[in-house]
Structures are given as C-alpha cells and as structure tokens.
Amino acid sequence: MAKQMEARGAAAKLGLPPGSAVHVGAVSDPTRVVVTSWGEGPPQRRILAPEEAPPAPAPGRLVWVDVAGLADAARVRALAVGYGLDALLVEDILHTGQRTRVDAEGTGLFMILRLPRTGDDPLDLADEQIAVFLAEGVVLTFREHDDEGLFAPLERRFGRRGHAPSGADVLGHAVADLVVDHVFLVLERLADVEEELEALVLERPEALPRAALHRLRQGLLLVRRGIAPLRGELAELVREGHPLLGRQARHYLRDLLDHVLRAVEEAEAMRETAAGLTDAYLAALGQRTNEVMKLLSLVATVFLPLTFLAGVYGMNFEHMPELHWRWAYPAVWLVFVAVAAGLVWWFRRRGWL
Amino acid sequence: MAKQMEARGAAAKLGLPPGSAVHVGAVSDPTRVVVTSWGEGPPQRRILAPEEAPPAPAPGRLVWVDVAGLADAARVRALAVGYGLDALLVEDILHTGQRTRVDAEGTGLFMILRLPRTGDDPLDLADEQIAVFLAEGVVLTFREHDDEGLFAPLERRFGRRGHAPSGADVLGHAVADLVVDHVFLVLERLADVEEELEALVLERPEALPRAALHRLRQGLLLVRRGIAPLRGELAELVREGHPLLGRQARHYLRDLLDHVLRAVEEAEAMRETAAGLTDAYLAALGQRTNEVMKLLSLVATVFLPLTFLAGVYGMNFEHMPELHWRWAYPAVWLVFVAVAAGLVWWFRRRGWL
Amino acid sequence: MAKQMEARGAAAKLGLPPGSAVHVGAVSDPTRVVVTSWGEGPPQRRILAPEEAPPAPAPGRLVWVDVAGLADAARVRALAVGYGLDALLVEDILHTGQRTRVDAEGTGLFMILRLPRTGDDPLDLADEQIAVFLAEGVVLTFREHDDEGLFAPLERRFGRRGHAPSGADVLGHAVADLVVDHVFLVLERLADVEEELEALVLERPEALPRAALHRLRQGLLLVRRGIAPLRGELAELVREGHPLLGRQARHYLRDLLDHVLRAVEEAEAMRETAAGLTDAYLAALGQRTNEVMKLLSLVATVFLPLTFLAGVYGMNFEHMPELHWRWAYPAVWLVFVAVAAGLVWWFRRRGWL
Amino acid sequence: MAKQMEARGAAAKLGLPPGSAVHVGAVSDPTRVVVTSWGEGPPQRRILAPEEAPPAPAPGRLVWVDVAGLADAARVRALAVGYGLDALLVEDILHTGQRTRVDAEGTGLFMILRLPRTGDDPLDLADEQIAVFLAEGVVLTFREHDDEGLFAPLERRFGRRGHAPSGADVLGHAVADLVVDHVFLVLERLADVEEELEALVLERPEALPRAALHRLRQGLLLVRRGIAPLRGELAELVREGHPLLGRQARHYLRDLLDHVLRAVEEAEAMRETAAGLTDAYLAALGQRTNEVMKLLSLVATVFLPLTFLAGVYGMNFEHMPELHWRWAYPAVWLVFVAVAAGLVWWFRRRGWL
Amino acid sequence: MAKQMEARGAAAKLGLPPGSAVHVGAVSDPTRVVVTSWGEGPPQRRILAPEEAPPAPAPGRLVWVDVAGLADAARVRALAVGYGLDALLVEDILHTGQRTRVDAEGTGLFMILRLPRTGDDPLDLADEQIAVFLAEGVVLTFREHDDEGLFAPLERRFGRRGHAPSGADVLGHAVADLVVDHVFLVLERLADVEEELEALVLERPEALPRAALHRLRQGLLLVRRGIAPLRGELAELVREGHPLLGRQARHYLRDLLDHVLRAVEEAEAMRETAAGLTDAYLAALGQRTNEVMKLLSLVATVFLPLTFLAGVYGMNFEHMPELHWRWAYPAVWLVFVAVAAGLVWWFRRRGWL
C-alpha cells in the first residue's frame, strides 16, 4: 500500500541547523556515480571510483553526473558541494521525501521530481525522489535507487556521436520528460485496474477484492501529489525564463507543461471515477441487501403464520372439536394455500416482488 | 463505457525525443485528405491522391485541407510539416488523447478540440480528437475518423458560390462552433437519459438499471473534460487577439465563448443532479429496506410468540393439567388474539405501522 | 420538476452560421408588443399592431418596447434589428435558454435575465428568459410569456405623470430589480417548503414525500444558476461604468448587486441545508431500521430457543423419560422463563434494549 | 431552529422604487432612542423623546444615537435622513435581513453587522441585524431589539469622565468588536454542545437526540454566514483606509480583522467536526445494526435447523421406525448439540462471533 | 480528544477595550523567565528573578528572553511592554488560542506559532501557543508550558562559544523551525496510527476501535489548522522582506516555507486518506451485513418451509390419510431434501451463495 509519509525520521532532525546533510528516508541503495561527458569526439560514459574527483565543467563540454543510490551521504554531499550546490539543497537531496518543486533562485536550476513506480501488482505503488541540478555545462541527477534501466532511454537518445544534447537545459528537460512519461505509464496501469474494478462493481460487487478501491484511490493520490506541483512550477519557469534555458529547451518545457496538465487531469478524472465507484459499490451492496431482505421477508411472512396454524392443530388439548371434523384437514390446506397466495399477491402489489 | 484514458501507449513513447511523430491512440481510420479551395470562380472540392502535393497558399485564395483518419502517420506528418507545423504539434495531432487547448505561440493558430459522440445508446460515449491549424489563407483539420457527415454542415454553409468564408479565421471558428454544437447535442441526449433515470429513481428505484447512474456520471465527466478547458483558452484568445483574427471572427468567438460557458454550466448542473440522484437512490433503497424490515419485524414479533405457545401445548408431557380443561382450547385462542392485537397496537404506537 | 435543459433543439442549429434567428426553446406565447413612451405630456401606453412601425427614439423622449411572447420570430427579429441590435444578440433573444449575462460591448447595453417562477406547488419551478436592451432613449424587453401582471409594478411606478424614469438606465435597472425581487419571492416559498421538510425529516421521516428533497435541491439549483452569474456581471458593470449609465442608475445598481449577493448566499445556505437534510434523512432511516432490527433480534433470540425446546418435548419418541416425570411440565416452564429472562438481561447489558 | 430567511416579505416590496423605507422583517421592538454625547464636562446620556430633535454634530463633541427597536419606521427614517444617510441605506436598516457588509462609498462609513444570540438552549440560535453609521462627530446604531444589556459594556468603558472615545471611529470599532465578542461567546456555547454530542455519538449513539446534529450544523451555518463577509470587508477597509479612520482606530481594526479570521476558522473547524460526527454516527449505527444482525443470524442459523429436526420427530406418521428405537432420543440430542456446536465453530471461523 | 476551542473565556472579555491583558485560556504554568545572552565571551544563561529587570538590548549583544508559563500575567505584561511590544500583541500573547500568524507591521517582527504535541496515545493531541517577538538584538519567546526540554535543541546548537546566532533573525528562524520539526514529528506518529487503522479497516473492520477514525481526523484537523496559515504568512515575509531579516535568515525562511508546504500537503493527504478509510469502513460494514443477511436469508428460506411441512404432519386431525401410508415418512424426507436442494440451487443461480 502506498505509504503515507515516505521519509520518516523527523525525530533525528529535531532542531538541527538548516543544511545538516543527514540521510533521512527509506534505506537507500549503495551510492554509484556514473559520469557521461560530451565534447569533441564520441560521448564518454564511465563509473566514477569513490575516491576519484568528478570532472570539472569546461567550455564546449557537457558533463552529466548521475548519482544512483544515496547510502553514502558523505560522498553525495562532497560531490554536490563540489559543484556548488547550497547546503540546504544537499539536505533536500538526502532527505528523500521532498515535494516536487523547481528552485530557480541560486546560480543553477534545481528540481525535485517524484517518480512513481509499480511492482507486479499495479497497486503496489511507491515513488522515488529524483533531484536534478543544472548549471553551465553540468547536469547532476540524484536518485534513491540504483536502477540501471531507468535512464537507459536517455543513453540511447544521446549516446551516439552527433546526438549530444545541445546543453544542460536540454538534458535536464529530457530527465523531467522521462519522469512524466513514467507518470503516464503508471496512470495507464491504474486505468486498467480501474476498468477491471468498474466491471466488478457493476456486474459482480460480491467479487470485489476487499481493499481494491481504497488502494486504487491511495495510488492515484500518490501519483497526483507527485506531479501536481509541477504545473505551477513549470508554468512559472516557462513564463519567467532562466539564464540557463535556451530557446529550444523552453519550447520543450512548454510541451512538457502541457503533458503535466494532461497527466494531472487524467489523475483527477480517475480519482473522480474511483470515488464514483465507491458510491456505486455502496449502492450495489445496498441493493443486494435489499433484494435478500425482501426474499427473507416474503418467506417469513408467508411461512410464520402457516407454521403457527399448523402448530395450533398440533396442540394436544382434549377438547378441540375441529380435530374430529371430517374435512378439517383438507380445509386447513385450503387455508394454507389461501393465506400464502394472499400474501404473495399483496407483496406483488406493493412492488416488493 | 467512457474509457478512462483514450490514448494508451505511454510505454511506446518512453524517453523518445519531443516531436517523435508516432501515432499513439485507438486504431485510426485510413487517411483520406479532402482539399477545398475558395478563390475566383466557384469553390473547388476534391480528394487529394496520396502521392499528390497539397496546394500551396496563395493571395486571394483560401485552402482547407481536411485530413480524415490518421492511420498513415507518415503522410499526415509530411502534410503538416509542409504547411509549417512544428514537430511538437504534429506529435499532438497523432497522439490523440490531448487535452483541449488553443496554442497561439507559433506563426499560426493551433487548436485541439474534443468532439463527443454517442452511439445508439446515449451512454455509449466516446470522444474524438480534432486538431485545427490556421495560417494565412490555410486551414488544416485533422480528425481520427473518416466520417463524411461530420463536416457536411460546413460544406452546405460555405459550398455555394459567393458564400466563401472571409478568411481562415471564419472557417476555423465554424469548425470550433460545430464541435460546440455537438457538445450541446450530446448534452441534450444525456439530459433525456437523466430525466428518465430521475423518474425511475423517484418512482421505481428497483427498476433502475444497475450501472446507469454511474455511466451517466462518467459520460458527463467526459463531456465536461472535453469542453471545460476551452473557457480559459477562448477567453484568452478573445482578450489578447491574434494577427490572424479579424474583427468578425473575434466577434464570433466571443459568442462561441458564451456558448462554451453555457455548455460547461449545463454539464456541471447535470453532474450535480446525477450526484443528487445517487443520493436519492441510496435513500430510496434505505427506505425500501426499512419498510420491508418493519413488516418482517411485525410478522416475526407477532407469530414467534404465538408459535411458541402453540408449541408448548403440543408437548407430550404426561402431566399437563391445562390439556384436560374444558375451555382451554378457546382460552388459548383468546390469548393468541390478545397477544397479536397487543403487539399490533404497540407497533402502531411506535409509528412502525 | 425543474427541467435540465430548457432550450432543446441543438440539432436544428447544427452548423448554422452565427446569428441565425431561429426560435429555439419551449413553445412561446404569440408575440404582443406594448409601447410606452414618456416625453412631454402624460405617459402613453399602447399595443403596437403587427404591421405598425415602432417609434423611433427622439431627444427628450424615452420609449419602452415590451415584446411579450416570441412566437413570431420574424417580427421579433425585424423589431430588434430596427433598433440596432446585433444579429448574435437577436439569436440569443430567440434561443431562450441563454445564461444570465450583461453584454456591454456594442453600442447599447444588453442583459439576459432569468426569471424563476413557481406554480401552485412551490417545487414546480421553471424559469423564463428576459432579455433587456438599453440604448439612448430606448429600452427593449423580450420575454417568453405574455404575462400582463409581470410588469404591472413598473407601470404603477412610472405610469403617472411626473414619475417618468429619468432615462433608459433607470428603467433598465427597474426591470432587473423586479427580476431579483422575484428571485427573493421564490426563495421565500422554497424556504417555507424547506422548513416543512425539515420538520418531517426530524420528526416523522416515514412521512417524507418520496421526491421532495430531490425536487427542492433541483429547484434551488435552478434559482442559483439563474442569479449567480449576475454577481460578476453587475460588479463589472458598476466598476467599469458605461456611457449609458448615469450617476443615479449606477448608485441603484450597486444596491442591486448587494441584493444579488444576498440572494446567492441565501440560495447557497438553503442548498447546504437541503444537503444536510438528505444526510439527516439517511441517518433517521438508519436509526429506524436499527431500532426495528433490535426488536426483531430480541424476539427471535428469545423465542427461537424456546420454540425449539417446546418442539423437543413435542417429539413422539417412545423412550423419553422426562415426559413421564411428575414435575416436568412446570420445570420446563421454569426453564422457559429463565432463558427468556437471561436473554433479556443480556440484551439490556449490551445496551440493545 | 435557525430560520432560513429571517426577513420575509419580498412580496411587499415587489417593484417598489429603491429606497422605499418599509420595515420588512420579523416584528421589531418599539423604537427607543438613546443619545449619549461626549464633550466638555461629563458624558451625558438620555432617552430622546419621540417628538424631540436629535442633537446636531458639533466640533469638539461626539454624539452617539442608539436606535433600539425599529417598529416606528417613520421615526427611524426621519432620524437617519436627518443625519445624512442615503435612502438606500435607510431601506437596508429597516429591511433587517441584510448581509454583513461595510459600505465606504458615501460621506460616512456604513456597516451592517449580524449579532448571533442563543436562548437557554444553545441551539436556539437567531441573529439580529445591527446597522452602524459613522460620520464626523456622530455615531448611529440601529438594532432590532431594545435589549438594554447589549451595549452596557460600552457604557461602562466610555461612560466615565475622561474615558470618552477619541472619535466616531473608535466608538464604531467598539460596537463591531462587541459583536465579534458575541460571536466568540456563541461559538463557545456551540463548542460545548459539540463536545457533548461527540461523546454521545462515540459512546452511546442510541442516546443522541434526533435533531441535535442537524441543528448544530444549522447554527454554525448561521454564525458563519453572519461573520464571514466581514473578512473581506474589513481587510479592504484597513487596506484602503478612510477619511474618518484615525491611526488608532485603524490599528484596532487590524486586530479586529484578526479576531474575525479566527472566528471564521473556528466556525469552519466546528462545521467540519460536525460533518465528521454525522459520518461517525452513521458508522456507529451501521456497526450496531451489523452486530445485532450477526446475533440474529447466529440464533436463527442454529435454532431453525434444530427446530425443524424436532418438528420432524413430532410428526404423527404411523410408520416412523426411529420413534421406537431405544436410544433415539439421546441420539437426537447428540445431533442437536453437534449441529449447534458445528455452526458456532463455523461462525467463529468466519470472524462473525 | 482534540478540543474544539482551546481558549475559552469569551465572556470575560466582552466589550473590554483592545489591549486588555487578561490571561484567557487553559490554566497556564507558573511563569519562569530564562535569559540567554551572547556577546563577547561565552554565552550566558540564567533564570531571571521575578523582581529583576530584564537586560536591555545593546550593540554587539543578542539577548533571548524565554518566558515559559503565562500564569503571572502582570509580569508577562510588564516584560513585554518593557521591550516595546504593543498592548494588542501582549493581549494575544496572554489570550492563548490565537491563530498562527506573522505580524510585520510594527517596529519588530511578531509571530504566533502553534506547537502540536501528543501524549502517550498519539491521538491525545493538543496544541500550545508560542509567541515570538524579534527586535534589534532581542528575541522574546512566550509559551504556555514550562517544558524545559522543548528548547533544549536550540541550547545545544547555540550554547557553545563561537556558535552564537548571527542575529535575532537567525534565532527567530530556529524557533519557528523547531515548531515545524515538531509538526513533522506529530504527523509521523499520526501516520503510524493511520497505517494501523487502515490495516484494521481493510482486514478486520469489527476490531476497529469505535472512535479511532474520528479522533484521527480531529487530530489532523488540529495540526493542519496550526500550520496552514504559515504558508501565506511566510511567503509574504520572504517576498516582502523586513529590515530585521538578513540575507541568511531569509534564505533559511525560504527553506522553512518549503517544509511548511510539505507539512500541509502531508496533512491534507492524510486527511484524504482518513476520509477514504471512513468510506472503506462503511463499505466493509455494509459488506459484512450483506454477507450475514444472505446467510440468514438462506437458512430461513430453507428451513421455514421445511418446518412448516413438519408442522403439518404434526397436526392431530383425525382424518389425515397420509399419516397411515406405508412410505409416507421416507417420501416426506425426499420432499425435504428436494426443497432444500432446490432452494440452494436457486440461491446459487442468483449469485447469493
């Protein structure tokens, strides 16, 4: 189930000065740093050894430092500070549970993104924090998990000679775009789940798994929370511009903003549908209960009086004249049938049958 | 049922560079291109052969290129790019599932519209993406389905000599107006459905088809989502103006904006009513269940004690003095009647009968 | 019941050019035109014959042309165009189902108002469109129904010599004010209904008429929709001013705006109350059902075991030693009483009795 | 119960010209006018005789005219007009049911305040309109009821020599502050009620008085409606300033605005809590019903089969071999016990017991 | 349970002049004043004797006066006024129940913060008012409880030589930051509770403690109310700046604002989840009731007719031919089995089993 507060550990930070770089959050993967650089010649991509100094930015060169796994907080901190990140931003990188935002105040451009991911069960949702820092000729990415496949599409796109990103801005956009693409991917999987649940609720409410609707709503809440703040943040960035943003990247960001709007609307509509399904489920249950109650009521109303009557003639009083009448037994059967028929007719008239 | 996410296929686009013209969406119709041109002489309308070059814009001439069916993505792409559309816009044309918007940033004016349509069952709603591009002397329309009837009213209005649209702006307005007219058409059909469901809920809740209210709400959600963004987009266009927009088209757009506001209000009110009907249905079910329960309770409360009593005198103990009393049997009947009458009286007093 | 979409007929207008003056809406009354004019001498009021030309505006004269009933669309159109109304506005006059608005863009001042009216049953609500056009020395009013009584208060106020309205603006305000007064009238009737329903829900939920709450909510929705847009429209008019608006009329409009705010708040609060009543009704039903169920449960829990026991000693086995014991029968009665008393005691302890 | 629309009587005002000073509203108290004036010497306070002229403002003097009871509409009107109030404002004073507002457009400063008051039962809420008019050296207050105690705190504060208010602005603030203090008083009483109802809902839902929650919500709605508009109105007054407002009064008003914000938040939170209690009550009822149903189900499921079996061996067929078996009776008891035990075990396993 | 209105006692303040320093609120701790000062040499920290004068601000010195416990209102008042606080602010300090706000209008910077705290039971929530006043070289803090541990982290951070805060602004930020850290702490504890309740609702709804969900929602409401106003207030402070705010403190405040946004979003999401759990609980109850009802219905529907039949053959009529048939008894058993099997089959077919 989607966890309520991903980054626990507030107690550990109580009253610490701002910028204390303690890693707070779920257990992170071991830190692996991959450096890709584009300049003259083909792109170069290699794993940075722990003790090795990261490459400095240089004119005509673009360096991408991808930090996968935040377990080695000291190394992450040293690396980030080495590229000029403010201590407060380093804190946010390590304290994974930040809200999505774009921070354009310092020298560079800093983004917190939240990447939603599902397990085999689409309702097993979690989200991972991805921090991106852009400066002249440098892109840094920090992510909680060392998942090689995540950035593979970027390597395919920019990995061949002549396909270098035109600047940090274009590479930064590509990362954000990838995250938004993942949001759509997750929304699609959730939409499939929602359609299945919809069919169940409307056709066979009894078969609905107990927690399914609640988990779906929680999942959509998680996705929405991760992407929604990007609307305002991107709109501001596009409107205000930034020294690092070239014409093309800005054009791309406008398109990205549109995707974000679409994703949020999608998530909202799905949440509305899920809420509607909860209502529909309650209505379906109420209607089933009502049906069953009507049957029970009918059976009891018909048979309780009859059973009583049978009970009366089962009494052992000495003086019960009817017991000795010749046609009493058939007459009682007539009464039985008449009472039952009358009650059924009355039920019909009331619209209960 | 209204599908949650029309354009699936996020996986196919993961990490692709912006502007990749892959057709993503439901299977589209084969591409058919119809060119209409107004200039000197009568309007000319013909189907463009696949290999044929589309006509270039020329002074004193208005060309309308209607692309019906997007299956041939390459052809669509070539055609759009030929008229100067940006790669990002071409992508949106082919990736049908975009949100409604007006894009006035480039050289032309680009609109995504969503056309709602019902099948024989008004609740079988789907919406089709219609992209419109306006430039000097040129109008392009791109739509998912090759439905000849859709634009027939425009052909009737502009198809006779002397009735040429005064510019791309007027023709563009006419397309948008047609879409909004369809929205009203669909809302009317849904309003009929809603009135029928309202009558059922209030008169015969048992007869309400299981999924009807949910489907109605989903349909209204779809219609609302398709039209609501147009409020802000049109208001901005009217307020800011655009080089392509003449005085008359702007006047028309103001009127269109008013229609859009009306359609959204209509849809909102219908959604509110539908939500109210869900509440009313639950209340009606609750009230039915309550009625049935009261009957059941009455019958059981009256007959269970009586049956018990009859059972007592049906016991076979050797020493049961009452069995031998002369008037025991009539006396027991008196008790039966008294108990029953007392309970009925008590029910009455409690307001349960 | 309040109809969802008053003005049906979208199909008839599909793709028509803007400004097509087709009457679309409920069947309207036959057109009757009453002209009142104030100038030197006493006010003059007369019915305009169908072929007669309406009076032209003149300096020092105020002319009010009241068009009651829109059945004769051609005459309405000619008359409106004669006074300089735009074709798009004429279309809105005839297509009765427009949303409330104020249109200050052209030469005159155009208003769509919606007049709510109840029948004998306050919940039989409908609303009528009243279009008002103001120009220098001229006021035009267009309304769906030829109801002589509607404007009677205005005739009383302005009909005597020396009481002429000081200009088109003051007369226009008087019409709008009358509509808002009617809104309060309708809200008062609905408030009476709401109080009655409130008493029923809280005192005798079973007696609540089936559809009453739903109809009340629908009625309030209709009233609110008709008046709410006037808030923004009047506020803008008062803020921006208009060449036709004199100091006094603007002062009056500010007051009217305050009435409108009050009416909307009233309607909102009544809607909230009505929603609360729906909740209260469900709670009351639930509580009734709960009470009845507890009784049923008690009766069944007490008598089913007793009846079983009686049944046991009604069995006809040859070898049942108890049947022959001397005090068996009184002993069984003791058991009966003990079991019943124990169960009642246990119910009491659980708080179910 | 809080009445929906305090000031009925819309019909009486239909089409009247603006500024018609008809008293419309609940029956008001007889008009009593108290004049207090501060100048040289001790403050003077006396009741103004009906025929007496109210004191004119003079330099160095502050006059407070408190009109308690609006029954004598003519006198109220004459008095108000005498101090320069606009006819539209006089109308609002007499038509008690206005919404809370501040009107800073004319020469003076006009306020409508709504004073909530409870009877012995805190849920017996009503609100009274208090109109305040400030001009240079003059404060007028108009209130529906002639309640001597209401302004007593002001007399205590300003009634001693040397404690004169420094101007009309400070006295006006004191009146508004008193109204807001009353709002807190009423909110406190309602908070006590809410806590009691909360305890009932959570501990003994059956004991909850039928209408209590609904009445609480209605009361909070009334209080909120009366105070909420003051947020915007005061904020504007503080922001824009006014010739009558001195530095100190403006400082005080800022503080008052903060109180108003707090009162509205309080009322909102209490409304949210009350809504939550409605939900909790429904859940508690549902849970009680569920419990009772489980018991009923258990008893019926155990005893109906047993009773049937007993009934079988109570049949009078000639040929029933079991009846003659030696150990049949004990064997049947074994069956009884086994069936009952098995069913109880099965209930346990399903978590129903 | 979270109390609705912490600071009762409105009656005591009715009509008092603004700035009356009466302590209104829950009983407060005895007043203890701790003064810390940083200048040359090591920081000095000591308890101020009741009669002792607090240190005056001096250039090159920073003084922090921490007032813990507000019972001695006179002393608190004297101290605050001595440092130049306005009477209205002193009133707010003593009337603990103010809403969170930042007040930057006077000479200093004044903040009301609300510190949420839980007892052993995380749902035993209360909040304490903390007032902070910043001036040149002086920081005052006023808090309801004399809890030594609360500010301990600040003493650790700033208590060593060479770690003095660079100014009143940095110390003020540290206090606010501590409060926000506590908010996260409380949210974490509530998130744990919510996860437990979620598991209960979805797995074993019967085991859910009666009031738990309601109390959770109330607690989240309290936390949200305390922190939410800080969003706007801090954003304004950061945007507008203030003479007391240095570059570093402003940088820190921006970070704090981000934490506040995150805390509010967290609280909102948890509230949404809690509301969803209420829905899920109702659905689970409904589903349980439905299941139990189906069982009851099945048992009654099968056994009531059988019992009736058994009752019929238990009647004592003289003339009942079946009683004497040779195979009647086995035949009746066949009927019993057939009826039961038929009913079970029918239940299955309806999907009720």
Ligand SMILES: [Mg+2]
């Ligand atoms: Mg989370």
Ligand SMILES: [Mg+2]
């Ligand atoms: Mg967070």
Ligand SMILES: [Mg+2]
């Ligand atoms: Mg988080």
Ligand SMILES: [Mg+2]
């Ligand atoms: Mg977030």
Ligand SMILES: [Mg+2]
């Ligand atoms: Mg976050």
Ligand SMILES: [Mg+2]
């Ligand atoms: Mg619901």
Ligand SMILES: [Mg+2]
């Ligand atoms: Mg869609």
Ligand SMILES: [Mg+2]
């Ligand atoms: Mg889509």
Ligand SMILES: [Mg+2]
């Ligand atoms: Mg959309």
Ligand SMILES: [Mg+2]
């Ligand atoms: Mg879309």
Ligand SMILES: [Mg+2]
């Ligand atoms: Mg979309």
Ligand SMILES: [Mg+2]
């Ligand atoms: Mg609902």
Ligand SMILES: [Mg+2]
């Ligand atoms: Mg309507």
Ligand SMILES: [Mg+2]
């Ligand atoms: Mg309409």
Ligand SMILES: [Mg+2]
């Ligand atoms: Mg309308």
Ligand SMILES: [Mg+2]
């Ligand atoms: Mg409308």
